[in-house]
Amino acid sequence: MSYLIASYGITAAVLIGYAWSLISERRRLSGDG
Amino acid sequence: MGSEALQTGLERFATRTRGPLGWVLLVLLGVYTWTVIQAPIDSVQGIIQKILYVHPPLAYGAYLGFIFTGIGGAIYLWKESEDWDRFAVAGAEVGIIFCTLMMITGPIWAKGTWGKWWSWDPRLTVTLLLWFIYLAYAVLRSFSEGGSRTARFAAVYGILGVLLIPLNYYVIEIFDNRSIHPDNIKAGEDGSLGAGMGLPFLMGNLALFTAFLWLFLLRFEVETLRARAARLAAGETS
Numbered sequence: 001m002s003y004l005i006a007s008y009g010i011t012a013a014v015l016i017g018y019a020w021s022l023i024s025e026r027r028r029l030s031g032d033g
Numbered sequence: 034m035g036s037e038a039l040q041t042g043l044e045r046f047a048t049r050t051r052g053p054l055g056w057v058l059l060v061l062l063g064v065y066t067w068t069v070i071q072a073p074i075d076s077v078q079g080i081i082q083k084i085l086y087v088h089p090p091l092a093y094g095a096y097l098g099f100i101f102t103g104i105g106g107a108i109y110l111w112k113e114s115e116d117w118d119r120f121a122v123a124g125a126e127v128g129i130i131f132c133t134l135m136m137i138t139g140p141i142w143a144k145g146t147w148g149k150w151w152s153w154d155p156r157l158t159v160t161l162l163l164w165f166i167y168l169a170y171a172v173l174r175s176f177s178e179g180g181s182r183t184a185r186f187a188a189v190y191g192i193l194g195v196l197l198i199p200l201n202y203y204v205i206e207i208f209d210n211r212s213i214h215p216d217n218i219k220a221g222e223d224g225s226l227g228a229g230m231g232l233p234f235l236m237g238n239l240a241l242f243t244a245f246l247w248l249f250l251l252r253f254e255v256e257t258l259r260a261r262a263a264r265l266a267a268g269e270t271s
Contacts, residue, residue, distance in 0.1 A: 003145040007084045007138040008069075011091065015244060018130055022251045029258035 043116045044257045047250040054250070058243045065240035068233040075227065081145040084138055086233045089218055090241035091135040092160075096198050097245055098128020099167055103195035106188030118184040119260065121191055123252040125170050127245060132164045147213070155204045156214035163201050166194045179263075 065086075075082035101124025109117040139157070140150040151157065170190055177183040205212045218226065218234065226234055 001080055003081050003141050004083055007087055007141045010137055011087055011134050014130065014134055015248070019248060019251070022248070022255055025255050026251065026258060029255065029262055 041116050043120065044254065047253050051247060051250040054243060054247050058247050061240040061243050065236040068236045072233040073229040078146055081142060084142040086237040088135060088138040088142060090237045091131050091138060093238065094131035094241055094245040095128050095135055098124045098131060099198060100195055102128065102191040106191040109184060109188045115260065119253060119256040121188065122174060122256050123249050125167050127249045127252055129167050129171055131245060136160065136164060152213055154214050155208045155212050159201045159204050163197050166197065
């Protein structure tokens with residue numbers, strides 16, 4: 001069960017973190033943030 | 034001049050598509066989670082088999098990202114439009130993210146099933162090579178100052194890298210099934226998925242494909258905005 005949680009947890013965390021960093025960068029570059 | 038007027042066709046498409054696609058993604062992620070929870074537990078592997086619903090879709094996302102890099106590079110060489118160079122860069126970066134996650138979830142499954150994190154199996158070895166090739170692409174681009182010469186070199190490199198994708202996919206068959214990696218998933222009545230496993234696998238592919246597209250469009254927008262900011266800083270008004 002811990003392997004399963006690790007797989008999905010790491011995938012979700014990395015994709016959400018990456019999306020967050022891109023949104024922040026987009027806001028900064030477009031002057032919205 | 035307003036920002037809308039500065040937008041190119043590809044950028045307008047990315048901006049307009051990403052919003053609705055985000056809502057589709059949220060719905061798909063909800064359904065995906067539910068189908069994975071509801072999926073039957075494999076009688077041989079146990080619950081760890083459910084990693085199947087995330088690992089191959091990540092691999093397909095990685096393939097797609099690197100194919101986008103090849104397509105973007107090829108069109109850049111043809112049309113010399115910077116938009117397509119940025120398209121290639123976005124594909125490579127999102128592809129690397131998906132490939133990295135594939136290379137994390139695979140060994141986690143292997144540890145639970147094979148008892149070891151890694152094996153120098155043909156599929157795993159070619160996957161590592163594919164990851165290195167596009168990681169090198171991203172690193173080289175980040176260290177270069179840009180310009181058409183860099184973009185042309187990157188385009189050719191990105192196109193050549195795509196040649197490794199069919200080898201990566203078919204390497205199990207090429208090695209006459211001597212690989213310890215499981216066979217490629219086959220759909221249909223004589224497929225390799227057990228009863229009740231087709232729907233979560235389908236939803237995993239749909240959700241992560243949509244996640245890939247959403248991240249790709251966002252990354253493309255960021256790359257375009259960076260290029261515009263750099264032009265403005267250099268005193269151009271394009």
